[in-house]
Amino acid sequence: MPVRMKDIARDLGVSVVTVSKVLRNHGDIGEETRQRVLKRVRDLNYQPNFAARALVTGRTYTVGLIVPDLVHPFFAEVAKGLSSILRKSGYSLILASSEEDPDLEAQEIARLLARRLDAMIIASAQWTVASFRLIEEQKTPYILVDRQFAGLPANFVGVDDELVGEIATDHLIAVGCRRIAHIRGPEVSTALGRLAGYRRALARRDLRPPAPYISAGTAGDDESAARGAAAMRKLLQLDPLPDGVFCYNDPTAVGAMNAILEAGLRIPEDIAVIGCGNVHYDASLRVPLSSVDQRSAVMGERAGKLALSLIGSKASTRPESIILEPSLVARASTLRNRSA
Numbered sequence: 001m002p003v004r005m006k007d008i009a010r011d012l013g014v015s016v017v018t019v020s021k022v023l024r025n026h027g028d029i030g031e032e033t034r035q036r037v038l039k040r041v042r043d044l045n046y047q048p049n050f051a052a053r054a055l056v057t058g059r060t061y062t063v064g065l066i067v068p069d070l071v072h073p074f075f076a077e078v079a080k081g082l083s084s085i086l087r088k089s090g091y092s093l094i095l096a097s098s099e100e101d102p103d104l105e106a107q108e109i110a111r112l113l114a115r116r117l118d119a120m121i122i123a124s125a126q127w128t129v130a131s132f133r134l135i136e137e138q139k140t141p142y143i144l145v146d147r148q149f150a151g152l153p154a155n156f157v158g159v160d161d162e163l164v165g166e167i168a169t170d171h172l173i174a175v176g177c178r179r180i181a182h183i184r185g186p187e188v189s190t191a192l193g194r195l196a197g198y199r200r201a202l203a204r205r206d207l208r209p210p211a212p213y214i215s216a217g218t219a220g221d222d223e224s225a226a227r228g229a230a231a232m233r234k235l236l237q238l239d240p241l242p243d244g245v246f247c248y249n250d251p252t253a254v255g256a257m258n259a260i261l262e263a264g265l266r267i268p269e270d271i272a273v274i275g276c277g278n279v280h281y282d283a284s285l286r287v288p289l290s291s292v293d294q295r296s297a298v299m300g301e302r303a304g305k306l307a308l309s310l311i312g313s314k315a316s317t318r319p320e321s322i323i324l325e326p327s328l329v330a331r332a333s334t335l336r337n338r339s340a
Helices: 005-012 016-023 031-044 049-057 073-088 100-112 130-137 161-174 188-203 224-235 251-263 296-312
Strands: 063-066 091-098 120-121 144-145 155-159 180-184 214-216 242-247 272-276 288-294 321-324 325-331
Touching: 005 016, 005 031, 005 224, 016 031, 016 242, 031 161, 049 321, 063 073, 073 091, 073 242, 073 296, 091 120, 100 120, 100 130, 100 144, 120 296, 144 296, 155 161, 161 188, 161 242, 161 272, 161 288, 161 325, 180 251, 214 224, 224 242, 224 251, 242 251, 251 272, 296 321
Parallel strands: 063 091, 063 120, 120 144, 144 155, 155 321, 180 214, 180 242, 242 272, 272 288
Antiparallel strands: 288 325
16 A cells, blocks of 8 residues: 555654645744654655645646757756756646747647646747737746747746847957857847847947848757857858857857857957857867856746745736846957957
């Protein structure tokens, strides 16, 4: 027979409620009692019956995360930070990938809703808000991470992407670049914001690059390195060559650097390169990559805390936006012989 919560309670001479609170990491249980319960749980290899608990509490103790790409280190860091918060409160995380396909994302949303998740967190590839209306109809709390939709009143955790673009472009200007190109991303809020920040930073210094200096390098976060390399090869055909490149994300920047080095040019002496995400490729690259840190793990943690607060709230609340501060991480790919 499987071990039941009441068996643990009887063995220890405590109530079932006490055991339940310990398993849910509730704060009003004394440390000695908590340790006794946890030891007995380990000794008996107790496994909670989540189906039974869901019938009693109305919760499944699961949260869904949908991202464009499970392989991208940025989203892996977001998932890691999110999972670390949920685990402490007894929640499990279910991962799904849209592969940058809006239709596939809509299917994943429907599948996760069918599981009666307690909350959903999405880095969306959608063009419309129809799927979010479906989530709202199901009365499932949801949070957008990294990417948001103008005019959609939704919970959001991310960075100011226009500031990201400004930070990266200002840094290239500070190291002496004047012909600065941009390999942009897909038509989502992150890419559009970074493009706007790039343009704003250049305009402040009356630096106006010709249209070919803005290259559509990637349709999404998947296969970004290959697309970044292809976009950089086009930029290398321009005259004059750009002397600095701001890339939408770090995988795109890695592809761009590969194309520069294959062409026999030097980084950063001939062309300086900066990415976005700070996903720690620096140890494996011939030239360590400068990047703008989006605090990906913290993004996941803050999304997790917000999700738990929404799940625990008995009343509807106004959507909350949590905007994290991006920061420059300068490495060898931009550091020329001058102050930056």
